[in-house]
Amino acid sequence: MPHDAPTGLADDVLAWFARSARDLPWRRPGAGPWGVLVSEVMLQQTPVARVLPAYEGWMRRWPSPAELAADPPGEAVRMWGRLGYPRRALRLHACAAALVERHDGQVPDDVPALLALPGVGGYTAHAVAAFAFGRRVPVVDTNVRRVIARAVTGHADAGPASTTRDLRAAEALLPGDAATAARMSAALMELGALVCTARQPRCAACPIMDRCAWYRAGRPAGTARRRTQPYAGTDRQVRGILLAAVRDAEDGVTTTELEGLWHKGVQRNRALHSLEDDGLLVRKGDQFHLP
DNA sequence: GACGCGTGGAA
DNA sequence: TTTCCAAGCGT
Structure with missing residues (x-):
């Protein structure tokens, strides 16, 4: 060439x-x-x-x-x-x-x-x-969806995931050769991770800046972010605290010890039950340990 | 499609 | 300090 x-x-x-x-x-x-x-x-x-x-x-x-x-x-x-x-x-x-x-x-x-x-x-x-x-299949993660949204569609952010549409859009970018296609998927992910990032895209370093629909349109702003879900005080945080205690202990941890880690009894018990349901904890007598 | 599910680093 | 968000999955 x-x-x-x-x-x-x-x-x-x-x-x-x-x-x-x-x-x-x-x-x-x-x-x-x-x-x-x-x-x-x-x-x-x-x-x-x-x-x-x-x-x-x-x-x-x-x-x-x-x-x-x-x-x-x-x-x-x-x-x-x-x-x-x-x-x-x-x-x-x-x-x-x-x-x-x-x-x-x-x-x-x-x-x-x-x-x-x-x-x-x-x-x-x-x-x-x-x-x-080395299979020739589209690989669609959040990076690829964002790169396609910007470079192809001209939007600042990817919309809600839509499996069929996302796979079709990614497939359209893949070269015919399987091994090269796999490398292309890795490259698109890397581009999204290092250059075409969510918060502050580094367009000056982008290899396809001059082809990017979003850049050519003057990088129009996206829609407002959805409210992020809170974390402090949620069952999720409590589960994390309780599981960490058991995980970091040599053997089991007693219910008394767990009480000291989260005082709200109803929520603590709810978290413990859900951890049991998930199979992350096992109750034996008054102790919890890993499965 | 919406939701629950951890954690910690960066802005 | 608070907020955002990082190669999703299962229900």
Whole structure:
């Protein structure tokens, strides 16, 4: 190709990715499908910086699904630490068990089989299929939705998620070659994470600034943010406090000790029951411990 | 489609 | 200080 030949959006994004991509452990060749799957679950709603050390520790302890499945689920919850949304740890453990039972301890390479696994939804199934196996499937996360909203649609922010529409829009950006398509998905996510960010997009550093519908329109403001849901004082916070106490204890924690951590009895009990319902806590006598 | 579900860093 | 938000999933 002549050096001055016109390039497409995909070429520009891929070229930018080639020089700007972060060196993340789950992107290295040796990560393997299990590593990719573990990273994707950890990255669900949790920033990369916080996932990095957790991922390393997890993979060192459980290099394969079979090794994780052989340990009690509570060990997964403990290892999860403060990543947040600890039900993900439980689901990842259940996922490992399902891999052993249904897939000979291997991560399947097709979307329907991935979707059937605990903790694996549309995003993660497509991400594993694309990044671990080079499948040509669109990978749509919040970054990709934002990049498409701006560059293609010309809006400041992505609207509500719409699976069918989002997948179709992302698919339209993918090159025909499967391996290149997978790289394109990673590149779009990286662009959203590093340049086309939610709060202060760095348009001057964007490889497709001159093609971006939103930029060309003068970066019109988006609609007002929805009210953020409160956290302090919610059951969610109480669950976090109570589970952290059990997680960080050697053995169990007595109900008396838990009373000291959250004084409102009705709410404390509601949180404890919901943690039991989720399988994150087990009650034995007057003690709570991990499953 | 709306909601519940953690945590902590940055602006 | 408060608010925003970070590679979603399951119900």
